[in-house]
Amino acid sequence: MLGPRSLTQLCLASLLLTITANPAQSPGENSAAGSKTEVLPSAAHLSFEVVSIRPSEPETLFSFHRTPDGFQGTGMTLDTVILLAYFPFALWSHDRIQNVPGWVAHNRYDITAKVAPENLASWTQQSVGEPTAMRAMLYSMLVDRCHLQLHTTPADMPGFALAVSHRGPSLHAASATEDLSDPKAMKLTDGGIAVGENLPDRTTTWHFYDAPMASLTDFLSHVAHTRILDETGLKGRYDFALAMVPDRPRSGYGEITDPSDFWDLRALGLRTISKKVPTITLVIDHLDPPSAN
Numbered sequence: 001m002l003g004p005r006s007l008t009q010l011c012l013a014s015l016l017l018t019i020t021a022n023p024a025q026s027p028g029e030n031s032a033a034g035s036k037t038e039v040l041p042s043a044a045h046l047s048f049e050v051v052s053i054r055p056s057e058p059e060t061l062f063s064f065h066r067t068p069d070g071f072q073g074t075g076m077t078l079d080t081v082i083l084l085a086y087f088p089f090a091l092w093s094h095d096r097i098q099n100v101p102g103w104v105a106h107n108r109y110d111i112t113a114k115v116a117p118e119n120l121a122s123w124t125q126q127s128v129g130e131p132t133a134m135r136a137m138l139y140s141m142l143v144d145r146c147h148l149q150l151h152t153t154p155a156d157m158p159g160f161a162l163a164v165s166h167r168g169p170s171l172h173a174a175s176a177t178e179d180l181s182d183p184k185a186m187k188l189t190d191g192g193i194a195v196g197e198n199l200p201d202r203t204t205t206w207h208f209y210d211a212p213m214a215s216l217t218d219f220l221s222h223v224a225h226t227r228i229l230d231e232t233g234l235k236g237r238y239d240f241a242l243a244m245v246p247d248r249p250r251s252g253y254g255e256i257t258d259p260s261d262f263w264d265l266r267a268l269g270l271r272t273i274s275k276k277v278p279t280i281t282l283v284i285d286h287l288d289p290p291s292a293n
Helices: 007-019 077-088 119-123 132-146 211-224
Strands: 049-056 063-067 070-077 108-114 149-164 195-197 206-210 228-232 237-243 271-287
Touching: 007 077, 049 132, 070 077, 070 132, 077 132, 077 271, 108 132, 119 132, 149 211, 206 211, 211 237, 228 271
Parallel strands: 149 228
Antiparallel strands: 049 108, 063 070, 070 108, 149 271, 195 206, 206 237
16 A cells, blocks of 8 residues: 555655764754654544645655645545544554555555644644644545544554663662753653764764653664553663664665664663564555645
8 A cells, every 4th residue: 555666765855864873964854753662642633724635647756745834745545644644654554454445555646735824823832842732723624625434442462561771770860961952963752852963984873962762762762563561560761872883784664673683782781572562453444535725
């Protein structure tokens, strides 16, 4: 369902590599796209004031971004819009959505949506990592324009747990000396910041400040393409450096990867454990092509 080559290439470049290979970039819409437990639209009463959905031109590339007062997407199939409304990007997978009509994964649309003035506060104040308002408005758009009906079923998927190694953690208690408002830092979904450093050997080291383990597991899930459970038992907030492994393996979009093969967790006294992690599956009961503008 996520078959188009442009989806794989552009999503990987614009969303994932922002975090793993471009630390000099200021944090933006996709720099901390969270990968926590799937969040269903919890504010479904929210909706866009104006929505335009038009068929894409044949050569249109896939893209989407949040604007100050709305949403802009090009070359989007409706299954990607549904996934965007329900899942963090790092957990997108065709395995998470079932019973999808064939046209849904092939017909592509350009979407422009504007937020009503009375909802701008909810829009601008939503978390980058957990954009609840955006997800709710996209969900409302799908119900209104495409008559979406679906239900969810519990499922599990291959994943990992983060645990303390046998020699114990090598982390420093957070210090109050770091400026957590640094505009060049990436704000972490569960608190704290991370500042990236590009090294001469073409690796990257991320310096975490005032970060709980939940922010680390969220960060690691971007390369893992699955959920990372926190089983460290560490409840504090920490300063530490997370270095990239020089001979790290290559992985494709959506391919589940052990984050310890990519990041040097051993230096932090941490390790990963393979295990099944809970998720949900979306089952489409009804979906129509978008109604006319």
